[in-house]
Amino acid sequence: MITFTPLTGGAATTRTTPLCYILQIDDVRILLDCGAPDWHPESSTEAAGTTADGQQVEPHWARYCEQLAAQAPTVDLVLLSHADIAHVGLFPYAHSKYGLRAPAYASLPVQAMGRMAVLDNIESIRSEEPVDDPASSDTGLDAALPVFGLTPDPSKQRKIVSVKETNDAFDSLHALRYSQPAHLQGKCQGITITPFSAGHTIGGTIWKIRSPSVGTVVYAVNLNHTKERHLDGTVLLKGGAGGGVLESLSRPDLLITDAERTLMVSARRKDRDAALLDAVTNVLQSGHSVLMPCDASTRILELLVLFDQHWSFSKLRAPLCLVSRTANDMLTLVRSMMEWFGGTVTKEEAFDAGNNKKRKRNQEGEDDALGTLALRFKHLEIFPSPDALVSRYPSSMPKLLLVVPATLSHGNSRRIFAEFASVPGNAVILSTPSEPGTLANILFNEWNSGQPDNEKFGHGSVGQPIQLNSTMTLTMNSKIPLVGTELEQYLEKERVAKERQATQRAALARSQRLLEADEADSDSSDSEADEEEVEDALGDDMDTGVPEGDESAKQLSFDIFLKGNVSRAASFFKTAGQASRFRMFPHIERKRRVDEYGETVDVAAWLRKDRALAVAVEAEEAREAHQKKQEEEEKNKIPVEPPSKFIVETVEVQLRCKLFFVDMDGLNDGRSVKTIIPQVNPRKMIIVHSHREATDGLKESCLSIKAMTRDIHAPDVGESVQIGQQTNVFTVALSDELIASVKMSRFEDNEIGFVHGRVTGNANSTVPTLDPTMPISSNGDSENLPASDVRPVLSLPRSTMIGDLRLTALKTRLGVLGIAAEFIGEGVLVCGTRTSGSLDDAVAVRKTARGQVVVEGSISDVYYTVRREVYDLHALVAA
Template sequence: MFNFTPLLGAQSSSPASQSLLEFDGGIKILIDVGWDESFDVAKLKQIEKHASTLSFILLTHATVAHLGGFAHCCKHIPNFTRIPVYATIPVVSLGRTLLQDLYTSTPLASSIIPTDALTDSGYAVSLKDGTNPNMLMQAPTNDEIAHYFASIKSLKYTQPHTPRESPFSPPLGDLTITAYSAGHTLGGTIWHIQHGMESVVYAVDWNSYREHVLSGAAWLGGGTGGAEVLEQLRRPTALVCSCTGSGQAVAAQRNSRDEALLSMVRETVSNGGSVLIPSDSSARVLELAYLLEETWANEPSNTGDSLRSARLYLASRTGGATMRYVRSMLEWMDESIVKESETATGAQEGQDRRRTRGHGGKGDEEKTLRAPFDFRHLQLVERKSKVQRMLDSEGPRVVLASDTTLEWGFSKDAIRSLAHDSRNLIILTERLSPATSQGKGLGAFLYDLWTARSASTNNAPISPDPSDQATIRTIRKFPLEGDELALYQQYLATQRQHQSIAQGEASPLEMLGDVVFDDATSFTSTTSEEESEMGGLQGRLLTAANTTRHARHKLGLTDEELGVNVLIRRKNVHDFDVRGKKGADKMFPFVAKRRRADDFGDVIRPEDYVTAEEQEEQIGAEGLGAAAASNGATKTENAVGQKRKWDEVAARTVEGVRGGVPAKRSRGDREGSQAMADGQEMDDNDEAMASESEGEEEEDADKIEGPAKAIIETSTLQLQARISFVDFSGLHDRRTIQMLLPLIKPRKLILVKGEEAETRELAEECRKALSSGSATDVGVDVFTPLVGDCVDASVDTNAWFVKLSEEMVRKLQWQKVRGLSIVAITGRLEAASLEPTAHDDHEQDKDEGGGGAKKKAKLAASSSAVVVPANRTTEIDGLPVLKALPPNLSKPLRSIAQPFHVGDVRLAELRKRMQAAGMTAEFRGEGTLVVNGTVAVRKVGEGRIEIDGGAYSFVEPRGGSGGGGGIGDGTFFKVRRMVYEGLAVVSGQ
């Protein structure tokens, strides 16, 4: 059985991708935890609904559309971090930097608490006028994001892996997963999932063409131009494919695409204008950054219209970390990048030897010393202050800025400065559709504007009309106060209560104590730092008493949500029906006390050990501290029970020693010094940006600690800069799908991740492509499910249940094939009895002399068929009974039913077995296995194997069973015997 359910991104404008795969035995697999630029928590509700039943999670690409909601789910969904997650190494590393950039760039990434979650809390405080105050959830910190991604199990391409199931998942059995290159992003994955007879290929967002950095998808061998699809990806039970970008007939080739981009950049720079290229911060930006760096490096500097006259920037908050990860993952890129790296390494070693001998010399050799992604012309800008300095500088600039949608990255800041000059150019690199709940985003507005006018300009850059005005949303973060703070505390307490019930780890009183004490500093963000410890403690105790009282009477939880916990959390409830229950609901509730600990052991609260004398000293110190603060003085030492503020103490110490000059060199200083050492020319503005101290708190001025809300403001932007579009999305087109589908030959095809119109058009084209071949392809089903629709894409959706008689079960002789048990049965089907039997287990055991239970256990262990117990229920009795044939009919039918072979021999496994037997086996040509140099084994069709041997290979060996290839070694018969050993011989019974 295989069921597929798209949770997000099917026949919709949202680019996010979430898919649920279900197999026999209750196995559930979640592929991708995508989000879009709206950051609406409602789009993650389905994941929260299925989280407690998931077996494991797979991630495909390091983009917001595929893993944007991963950190949010780990932070706010109970038990989500206990689910095993699998991805490739680049997806893990680049996904970490992507989400760190996302949460640092926009407060909206924390997600706004829905209004229904606030009104359903069951507390006395209510919303004013029924409006949502846009309270933000707690955002994961950078350390938490790093911890979430560190727990992901990294895999390599083409290596089958048996995943580990979650604690609340049924056993996975023989399920295996294998990652193949998708070609769209670095480490992007096409997943192949094998479970029993089900073979599922999940291919969402892939590209079969080779690019500068990435090789093509692994359909035909990773862009090497093979003639056949890989055997492991051929003929799957179901192929899940995306439709995004298939509306275009043919995607632009790499050379024409690059030339179109560079020609527009060259023209704009020669006119004195600047170019803004919005892109993501971890995936497709690598292709653009490599192309621009290579172009600037090969550009002559003595010509008048040279690109060297323009500065080249990459604006991303995590650009430095991204590039450091990328330099260590060159083996995941195209072969040309690997060769370039090896050449640069060899040239560097040769130059070092010449310098050691005293022979200097630079010049043209400098070009060969530059390794991939060792930028000499592309300057990284990671701070907002540096971005503003760069935008305010004179001269032409080419800026690669984070965020394609122009909603949350540095691209929004850049377009505000560049949109007012008609000489400037904005180049969009991906097709955008309105996916935000608040309306059409800025990027989608610009793309629609270019699409509407590009037909008349032959895809040339367009100049907006004076009436064209874009709307920009500005999200600002403000602390909560008054009733909003109280409402937030109550909401948080309710969420902790729900999580404690789901996890079964903390009692209500302990949970409320955690809320009050651990989060007290965030709740009281408006209080001054000079507030006394006892005053804060009294406030927390008061909050604990109020919250406990409300939690005792108004938890807002129904009996169904409490489950078996109703026995200890409801009064006068002394019974709970456990019939048909599973898991914890079958046992009396017991909540173990959770011990709070850190890396050094149990957490100790200093305030719990404060004596009466120390409390008086704290009160006196508070008065003295307030008086000193009024006179301009500061406290030099912390009171007892307070945490030391290490950064402030270190800063005061350094200022006292060095006169206020920071001792730590900033990252910008190190980058600037390295750039000067490499000979890069920098003007006064660049030097100012490079020497800017990392300790400067310009961006932290608006940083809010603790509970906060989002204030969304809109402004109008007058567009005067030109707009253009070059497709750098790196996705497959319609022609590619039509060419590959007849080669892949899926039994079922499921189309997801696309708008409604392009999904329906592609479905019609795929039906034609799959039915134009042989007669066996006529019955291929093409599904186009909507969000939430469950598709049954099993091997055989027509299944009937029958009941085997005990005589039939005794005669079954099972054959093992790849972990499966198969048997051929010849019997007589009789109608079901309409009258229920009156025998029970006790009477049956008595009739059989007490051995009935043992016999039934043996029968159940010897077969995987439906074994009918003695106390048959009415439902079982409703099934027809398959009985053995009488002797007068079994003999004639046995002579007619010929034995047949079942199974599939893989040449790679056959090669290993040959080598283990002492024979030489190697692949030659395309899919041909040569054994001992005399016998060739190849697959000529589905389920057909051809063995071709030379004259001497047919001669049986005279003595022994040597593995050499000499005369009379009998290689042909050995190979044929091993092929038959990999199959099961099934005969009628």
């Protein structure tokens, strides 16, 4: 049985992002995506706060986080589909704080680019507001220091992790390539997962989940079937639109897909690209600048390829700037994943490689040395902060600014927008509507309301720029260094706290040394006892060589080297008379430590030898690699920041710039969705990630098709949908006699056979065994059988053909055999030899609405050939 529960991103909600779902197959719980919301909605739309009567209102993400915290420890498998914040943003926090330790799978780009997206997001937030509680510091030093400015606000309930926790979470992911099946073990044994290309983002994945008990489940959200500059369309459609559905993904038992854009009609990509480039060029030529908010890792690649090609073709001299904290690392990773790209990037790579064979590898720097000519972005300049940008180019200089994040809710993009929007002639161009409640979404709604009805977003046209002339109040978070009295107080408190910590560490070290000394004394107690026994046995009649009464002479000048009573001479041999005895150098024999296995081994000595041998045999390459690793670790160390504090400012921004929106999300529109889903033709379907109106539109479209399933579900957030509750699944063991008697037929990845047996119990196992029914001989031996073993005579079962016949595949196979086949009418394939001109040998093959295959024609060689090919395209289960 299948149980599906949306934790967020349901089918009837005003907030379609983030995406996170629980899919339970029998007793295996699978987490599909683990996205994060935007943590900084505008104050005018923020749900969290205090009501008029003083009651605290939780933010809209509080319920989602509570449910995820409760479900995370019970999850057995995690599948991530895209590398943006809406799909992977909360995965590191759930991994480190919620106990989400189940095996997690994603494509290689989702692992790499998702890490970059989350790192950029958390570093941007941590640079503007306090996140960690000083009282929870590991060292305890932060708790003793004075706090100036803002402190962490628990009412916000923002889930921000550290850089180390983010890296640990993404390092735990298992990376797969497209069409690479993974056979799971443990509790998930028997389940096979396979990723397929979804388009939209690099590494975007359609997950095919195959279970022996419930069949095939396909999870496909945020698809794009059109070919872009840096990506090919989804493989769900072979050869693009009109190519049919990929056979591996067709006719699944359950399809989970989204319907957010069901009611929208997108403009042509050619028109959108032209409108965007014209708008940017016109503003730059007028002597002003363009600001484009964008994401940190996925859709920004399409913009970079588009603008870099435009700069090369148009010979623009205005700077093309990208302001992002992780841009350099992101592009380095991108250049190492060329096999995941498509579109014009791969063609440009092949063209440039052919024309530049004789170019030296170091002529164009590191990018060419990596062999990624198509992604070198020679016109692009990267800046980690707005201050670095201003130090290079003044604010008055025309330039195109790509700034992260796309929501304008925090970080560099919000800071630049506050100064940029007040300059007349500048233009702000949005490429995505963004999440509701964010500043970017507010600007999008203002642009959309200023368009004519036939040019609004989703009506098939691009629209026109509008002129802003209003005032907006923005809350700006920032981090500033301490100065003056605050800095002196901080340094004094820091000095006192460090001295206190040093004193505590010294006391702890002294206690440790005393404990070690006590342990050493206890080990040597036996030898000291033996020495005392010798001294007591010799007694007072030992010759000390010192006259009686001279007590001062008993203290020798070098008694520091002697132990015990120094006035006595040590001798183990009894001699006659008063022969003089000489003192012996004091020596105490240490007994070796022995346990039940013999003498204990000095591990430290072996470790020292091991290190010496390792250094001796270490090759030059290994030393260089070790040195390079150390340099990378030094580079990745977080520099020590000066004492700072977080502040909040409220600024009034005079909006005098132009505002334009061009859809660059790269998602299917309503026409595409309504065309693709009937071709997939699932047996059951679940709709997610959509508004109520869009969900109803897709359901109505699917129900209007006779061949489509009527079993369509659209659960809201928190609602559970159960599928297959009428099906009972039992576990039985097949006996060797039964397997030997069954004739198997291959169908897809499985072998299918018809069995007729009885279930018997086994005293040595809780799993019953399925044995073949005992045959009844014709000699009447059944009279000697127990009554329980005799079964009534059953009717002879008919042979069953399993599979979905595709007339196009049948036509191709017949063409190879020299039999001409043409489609006549709707769903009818007429077959006949190429040389015969009569219709006597013609055979018609058609499919009925219920999936039956009808082969009609006169008895001839063509008929038997066509029938044989029809049989070969199915799995024949003989009774």
